[in-house]
Amino acid sequence: MQKRAASFKITLLKGKMPITSKVDKKMNLTTFTLTGELTMDEILGALKSFWEGRELTLNTLWDTRNAVVTNLKSSEMGNIAEFIGQYRNRFEERKNGKAAIAASTDLQYGLSRILGTFYEREDIPIKLQPFRTMEEAIQWLGQS
Numbered sequence: 327m328q329k330r331a332a333s334f335k336i337t338l339l340k341g342k343m344p345i346t347s348k349v350d351k352k353m354n355l356t357t358f359t360l361t362g363e364l365t366m367d368e369i370l371g372a373l374k375s376f377w378e379g380r381e382l383t384l385n386t387l388w389d390t391r392n393a394v395v396t397n398l399k400s401s402e403m404g405n406i407a408e409f410i411g412q413y414r415n416r417f418e419e420r421k422n423g424k425a426a427i428a429a430s431t432d433l434q435y436g437l438s439r440i441l442g443t444f445y446e447r448e449d450i451p452i453k454l455q456p457f458r459t460m461e462e463a464i465q466w467l468g469q470s
Contacts, residue, residue, distance in 0.1 A: 344393070345372040354384040355467065360393035366402055370409050377413040384423040385467050389460060390438075391430040400440050407444035417451050426463035427456040 344362045349355070358372055376382070429435040438456030445454045457463040 344368050347372065347376065349383060351383075355387060356383040356385075357387045357389065359389045362392075363394040363397065366398065366405065369406060373406070373409060377410065377416060382416060382419045384420055386423075386425045387463055387467060388425065388427045390434045391428055391460065393434065395431075395434055395437060398437060400437060403437055403441040404444045404447075406441055407448040407450060410445075410450055411448045421451050423452045424467055425452050425454045426467050427454070428460040428463045429456045429458065 344360060344364055345368055346359050346361075348357045348359075350357070356376060358376075376386070427434075427438040427441075429438050435456050435458065438454070442454040442456070445452065455463075455466060457466065
């Protein structure tokens, strides 16, 4: 099935860092820490930086435990998957990779599950799994 090209405009807010990332090359893992109230632009900005980076890590860990996501809608999870779909040319670099989401609230967990459904719909070859604790997420990422 032919995927249509997505078009997104991202507005990055200077001086505001609700999403930080840290790369552990030894573990082949990028950890994103989300804090405070998030906007879709901030999430897409973090994804853009990751996917357009020089080297991708196989796995990602999204720590949403200190994030406020009440202004995000379930329908916007499709926008995230569609946005990632723009980077199909780099999917091979993350083939069999995993994306774990540590979600401490029901809303975070529910949005993460919806995002996983959209990953499947967009044929993103990365396993996405939400967890209630950081420990569970890290353990899952360490499994082959």
